[in-house]
C-alpha cells in the first residue's frame with residue numbers, strides 16, 4: 071500500500087514505454103523466426119492403440135478426440151488375437167504437435183495399453199461397399215474386377231460391390247464408380263498393422 | 279461431523295431408534311414407488327450386527343483401507359445402502375453438506391490442503407449431476423478427489439429409471455478415470471483402484487458409480503490395498519541426458535526465471551524448488567495454483583504471473599531467455615497469447631504428465647518426472663550458476679517501477695509497512711478491498727489457509743495476501759467456479775490442523791451461489807471466517823463491461839443484496855459488518871476470534887478494479903495498469 075490518492079489502477083510505465091522481447095512464438099507455442107513465420111502444416115497419419123477390451127473404452131477414446139478437437143478421418147475398433155484386448159486404429163490429420171498430443175492423451179486413458187504412430191510403410195487397409203445403378207452391369211463388373219473387388223449383389227436396378235485396399239485405391243475406385251451413379255457408400259475406415267517384424271503395439275511383460 | 283465413535287449431540291435426531299419404513303424414502307416425488315423395488319431393508323430387528331456383508335460394506339472397507347477419515351456428502355435413494363454401511367464405520371466420519379456441489383468442493387479443498395484424496399458422495403441422478411461442477415474443478419486443478427455416486431439398480435440402467443443419469447458418461451471428460459461398478463465382489467477393489475488413480479502421478483478426480491443392486495448384494499470379498507491398474511505407469515525420474523541439457527541451458531542463461539506451477543505444491547517439491555532458486559539466484563514467478571511454492575516475501579519472489587499477475591512477474595517472464603517451468607500446464611490465463619509468451623526463452627519444462635509437454639508452449643528441454651525428483655536431478659547436474667546479478671537487479675527495478683500500490687483515500691499519516699493503519703483514513707470513504715485483505719493477512723499466522731470464490735475478490739486475495747507456505751492458497755483456478763469459497767473453506771477446515779486458521783474471501787455473487795453451506799459450518803461448529811467483499815455486483819463482469827463493452831452493465835449490478843451478517847446469523851453463524859476504515863481492525867479481530875463460523879459483510883468501494891490486467895489472449899509484457907492502457 072502507498073500514499074497514492076488518485077482514483078483507479080496502479081502506477082508504473084505505460085505499455086509503450088517498456089522493454090520488448092525480440093522473438094515470437096507461433097500458434098503452437100513454438101519459437102519462430104519472426105521473418106520466416108513457419109507454421110506446421112497438417113499431416114495425415116495412422117495412430118494405432120492397443121486397449122483393454124472393456125465397456126466404454128471406445129466412448130472414452132472418441133470423446134477424447136472430440137473434446138480436444140483432434141481432427142480424425144476415421145476410427146476403427148475390433149478384437150485381436152487376445153480376447154482381453156482390442157485394437158483401435160485412427161487416421162488423423164494434424165500438424166506435428168497435434169499428432170504428438172493425440173498419442174500422449176490417448177496414452178493417459180486408463181485402459182490403453184500402448185499407443186504409437188505407424189510408419190508410412192505400415193499395412194493399412196480399408197473396405198468399402200458401394201451401391202450403384204445397374205444400367206451398365208458389364209461395365210460395373212469390369213471396374214470391379216480392375217480394382218480386385220467382388221460383386222455382392224446384382225439386381226435389376228442396383229449393383230453392390232465390395233473392395234478393399236489402401237486409402238488411395240479406395241478413393242480412386244469410388245471415383246471410377248461415379249460414372250454409374252452412386253446410390254450409397256459405406257466405408258469401414260482404415261485398420262492397420264506395422265510391417266514385418268516391427269510390432270504394432272509393444273505390450274509390457276506384466277500384461278502379457 | 280458425524281463420528282459414530284464420539285456420539286455427537288445430533289446423533290439421536292439423526293438415527294431414530296425405530297426407523298419407520300418410509301423415513302429415508304425420497305419425499306413424494308412422482309414415480310418414486312418404482313425405485314425401491316429391491317427387497318425392503320430389514321428394519322424390524324435391532325440386531326443390525328447380524329447383517330451379512332454387502333457390496334456397500336466393501337465400499338466402506340475400501341475407504342478405511344485407503345485411510346479415509348472424512349467423507350463429504352448428501353444422502354439419497356440410490357446411495358442409501360452405502361450410507362447404511364457407513365453407520366457402522368467408526369473410523370470414517372461424514373459431513374452432511376447442504377448441496378452436492380458443496381460436497382465436491384469440500385472434498386477438493388480437503389485434497390488440496392492434505393494432499394490425500396478428498397471423498398464426496400451423492401445419490402444418482404440429481405445428486406451426481408450436482409457434483410459435476412466440483413469434479414470438473416478438481417479435474418482442472420489436478421486435485422485428488424474420489425467421488426462415489428449411487429446409481430439405479432443395474433437391471434433398470436438404460437430404462438430412464440427414476441433418478442437415472444448416465445453418470446459415467448457425464449463425468450468421463452472431467453475425471454481422470456471413472457467406473458461403473460459391475461459386481462459386489464469387485465466393487466471394493468473398484469473403489470480402491472479409484473483411490474490409487476486419484477493419487478497416482480498427476481493427481482485428479484476419479485469416480486465410482488454404484489448401482490444399488492451391487493451395493494446391496496452379499497459378498498465376502500474384502501477390498502485390497504489401493505493399486506493402479508497394470509496399464510498405468512508414471513515416470514518419476516527424467517532422462518539423464520535431458521537433465522544435462524537443461525542444466526546447461528539454465529547455467530548458461532543471462533536472464534533465467536523459474537515459473538512454479540501447482541505441480542510444485544502437489545509434488546511436494548517446494549523445498550527443492552526454493553533451494554534451487556536460492557542456490558543459483560534465480561527469480562521465481564508462480565502461476566495461480568503455484569502460489570505458496572515460493573515465499574512471496576523473499577527478494578527473488580516475483581509473485582504471480584499472468585492475466586492479473588504482478589507487473590514485475592510479467593516483465594520478467596516476458597524478457598527471460600530461459601524459463602524453468604515446473605508443474606504448470608501453461609494455461610491461457612497465465613500465458614496470454616502464446617505468440618508473445620516468453621518469446622526469447624529456451625523453455626525447460628518439468629512435468630509428471632508427458633501430455634503437458636509442448637501442449638501449449640514448446641519445451642526445448644522436456645523433463646518428464648516427479649517435480650521433486652527432477653529438481654534434485656537438475657540441482658545435481660548444475661556445474662555452475664548462471665551469472666544473474668544484473669538480471670536480479672533488473673527484476674528489482676521492475677518491482678520498484680510497478681509496485682502493487684493501490685490508490686487509497688487521503689490519509690492523515692502513512693507510516694511504514696506492517697499492519698495498515700486504519701485510523702489514518704477518512705471515515706466517509708468506502709473501504710478498499712485490498713486494504714481488508716492486507717489487514718486480515720496481518721492479523722493471522724503464516725500458515726492460515728485462504729480460500730476464495732471467483733472474481734475480483736479472488737484476484738485481490740492473490741495479489742495482496744503474502745503467501746509463504748504451500749497448501750495455504752485454495753482456489754478455483756482452472757475452472758473459475760463461483761461458489762467455491764465457502765464449501766472449500768469447510769473442506770479446508772476439516773483438513774487443516776486445529777491451530778491453523780481458515781479464512782475465505784468471497785464476492786457477494788460467489789457467496790450467494792453456495793451460502794447455504796453455512797448451515798454445515800454452524801451445525802459442525804467449524805471455525806471458518808468468511809469475508810464477503812461486497813460490491814453489490816458481480817464485479818469482475820462489471821469491470822469487463824466497462825473495459826470492453828462500453829460500460830453497458832447488463833446483468834452485473836445487483837439492485838438488492840441481502841445483509842450478509844444477518845443472513846449468517848439466521849444460519850447460526852456469527853455476523854459482522856465493516857462499513858468504514860475505522861471498523862476494520864476491531865471487526866477483523868473479533869471475527870477471527872469467533873470460535874465457529876463467522877461472516878463479515880465488508881462494504882467495499884464498488885468502483886475498485888483489478889489491475890494489472892492482460893486482456894484475454896494479450897501480450898503479458900503489455901499489461902494494463904489502468905483502464906486507459908487497455
Ligand SMILES: Cc1ncc(C[n+]2csc(CCOP(=O)(O)OP(=O)(O)O)c2C)c(N)n1
Pocket residue numbers: 731732733734735736758759760761784785786787788789811813815816817818819
Ligand atoms: C459459476 C460461475 N458462473 C459465472 C461465472 C462468470 N463470472 C466470473 S467472475 C464473475 C463475477 C463474480 O462476482 P462476485 O462473486 O460478486 O465477485 P467480485 O468480482 O464482485 O469480487 C462472474 C459472474 C463464473 N466464473 N462462475
